[in-house]
Amino acid sequence: MIRSSARSVSGRAVLGVVMAAAAFAAAGWALAAGKGVSAHAEIAGCEDVGIRGSATLREAPSAEGVKVVEIDLRVSGMKPGKHAVHVHEVGVCKPCADAKGHFDPGPASNSSPDGNHPFHLGDLINLEVNAKGEGRLKATTTRFTLSPGPLSLLDKDGSALIVHVDPDTYCPEGEKKGCAGGARAACGVIVKD
Secondary structure: OHHHHHHHHHHHHHHHHHHHHHHHHHHHHHHHOOOOEEEEEEEEEOOOOOOEEEEEEEEEEOOOOOEEEEEEEEEEOOOOEEEOEEEEOOOOOOOHHHHOOEOOOOOOOOOOOOOOOOOOOOEOOOEEEOOOOOEEEEEEEOOOEOOOOOOEOOOOOOOEEEEEOOOOOOOOOOOOOOOOOOOEEEEEEOEEO
16 A cells, blocks of 8 residues: 555656646747747847847746746847846836836835845846857746736836846845846846737
């Protein structure tokens, strides 16, 4: 009986992993098929005109109905190494400071540049830039949406994608100046397609 029970639990665990993989694959297929909402951002340096890039964002519902957003960001002209990437709360990039703080709507929001990490809704993984100054970030998230609702990046004041000068350490020691990437290197306003 114990052996059979262990097999049953193991079988359920494998089934759960397979179902989760299928849900993400279904969302990816829906995105590839052109279903869902999409947006883009043209990335430009905040001070350095040599920094250029673009981002595409695509949303589709998962098999469970959860909205999944895929982000594909490409940049060139940046200093090699890791760079923090965040969605900021206002769709303005001139000047980059006008993008305000991190995108984190809701009753317990915290848009502090160095606070509420890694829990704010606009937090993404670091972008890795190679020796040629080129980088690409591909990420998938359920933290925000492109479609209407309380988590939409396309609300009345829009949102911006910011690439920072330094890496995001995800602030393991709590709020500490610069832990989330420091100064802003580049910015792009997120615009619905």
